[in-house]
Amino acid sequence: MNNELNSPAVGGAFPATIDRILKSAPAIYDASFQIFRTRFWWDSAGPTYYHQVAGLLGYGIPASQLLFGTDYPYAPSFTQAASLAAVKSSTLITDDQKTALFTTNPQALFGSKISS
Numbered sequence: 001m002n003n004e005l006n007s008p009a010v011g012g013a014f015p016a017t018i019d020r021i022l023k024s025a026p027a028i029y030d031a032s033f034q035i036f037r038t039r040f041w042w043d044s045a046g047p048t049y050y051h052q053v054a055g056l057l058g059y060g061i062p063a064s065q066l067l068f069g070t071d072y073p074y075a076p077s078f079t080q081a082a083s084l085a086a087v088k089s090s091t092l093i094t095d096d097q098k099t100a101l102f103t104t105n106p107q108a109l110f111g112s113k114i115s116s
Contacts (some may be wrong), residue, residue: 007042045070057093063097
């Protein structure tokens, strides 16, 4: 059984609300972050690398859990180039982390289901 979860749009508004939600349940606060850091995968699914991904990184979500996503077929194709450019020019992650976003991170999630 695969207990990995993918959250599109790097969690959407979730990073902005994590403390509001989980601070009211202190018994599960730390355990929840352990799950977010190890079993959740966060894909970009749109223009999320301008600033939005900083919310996840600020909570200690490792860049090794980040994936590139396009939100295909829902996002219009003309938005894809800007989303890709935002990842490539982001100062929030290193060049090695950017490379991993497209290669080793998805390989870690999908394993032999994708080619290397």
